Amino acid sequence: MRLKQRLLAIYEKLYTSYGPQGWWPTTPTGKTTPVYRPGARSRRLNQGERWEIMVGALLTQNTTWHNAQLSLEALSAHGSLGLRSLHDLPLEQLSRLIRPARYFNQKAERLQQLAAHVLNRYYGSTAALARRPPAELRLELLGLKGIGPETADSILLYAAQYPFFVIDAFTGRICQRLGLTAKSASYDQLGDLFTHALPADAELFNEYHALLVRHAVEHCRPKPQCDGCCLKRSCRFGRSS
Numbered sequence: 001m002r003l004k005q006r007l008l009a010i011y012e013k014l015y016t017s018y019g020p021q022g023w024w025p026t027t028p029t030g031k032t033t034p035v036y037r038p039g040a041r042s043r044r045l046n047q048g049e050r051w052e053i054m055v056g057a058l059l060t061q062n063t064t065w066h067n068a069q070l071s072l073e074a075l076s077a078h079g080s081l082g083l084r085s086l087h088d089l090p091l092e093q094l095s096r097l098i099r100p101a102r103y104f105n106q107k108a109e110r111l112q113q114l115a116a117h118v119l120n121r122y123y124g125s126t127a128a129l130a131r132r133p134p135a136e137l138r139l140e141l142l143g144l145k146g147i148g149p150e151t152a153d154s155i156l157l158y159a160a161q162y163p164f165f166v167i168d169a170f171t172g173r174i175c176q177r178l179g180l181t182a183k184s185a186s187y188d189q190l191g192d193l194f195t196h197a198l199p200a201d202a203e204l205f206n207e208y209h210a211l212l213v214r215h216a217v218e219h220c221r222p223k224p225q226c227d228g229c230c231l232k233r234s235c236r237f238g239r240s241s
Contacts, residue, residue, distance in 0.1 A: 170216035
């Protein structure tokens with residue numbers, strides 16, 4: 001089976017098993033993301049949504065999404081989730097609000113540096129940031145302290161809605177067990193696996209990444225739970241278990 005066909009078959013099995021995940025941006029009430037529609041477009045985001053995604057992408061570093069979400073909720077309840085309000089918040093107070101996300105002192109500094117960058121370079125407009133050519137924006141993000149490839153690609157995919165596939169430990173583990181990549185595959189090699197084989201479609205990449213994370217949590221754990229796995233028949237690891 002050609003790589004494109006196999007990757008789409010994996011996607012459809014995951015979608016059939018778990019349904020739409022409703023990740024950034026969340027789907028409007030009463031609507032669901034389809035299995036895959038070529039050329040489908042995600043809804044346009046507003047200023048606040050893009051900034052919230054950027055904050056979330058940084059907060060989720062080295063912690064769970066649950067912990068990052070607790071910090072987002074604390075910022076929102078305090079009225080400090082907005083770009084300008086987060087930037088102007090005393091650093092010590094920001095650290096306390098995002099404490100659930102771990103490494104809170106470090107992340108507070110980096111969040112304010114990111115906010116200052118958007119304010120100074122783009123006059124506070126996340127829409128202007130999202131209009132920057134994707135390759136240039138990626139290099140720009142990687143040049144900011146505390147932003148590595150995974151965080152940069154999360155911002156590019158979820159906030160700017162560019163087709164960059166986000167690679168994390170979950171994705172690497174699943175790809176290795178399915179025999180798609182070697183254990184030693186780098187971040188860029190894993191990313192190229194998806195971006196070169198699949199259509200450059202941000203909506204597809206968005207849902208695919210979310211489904212891989214869900215599958216890693218449900219079945220493809222460090223100690224795999226192969227019983228009931230929707231990918232077991234096509235997984236060399238699962239077939240041998």
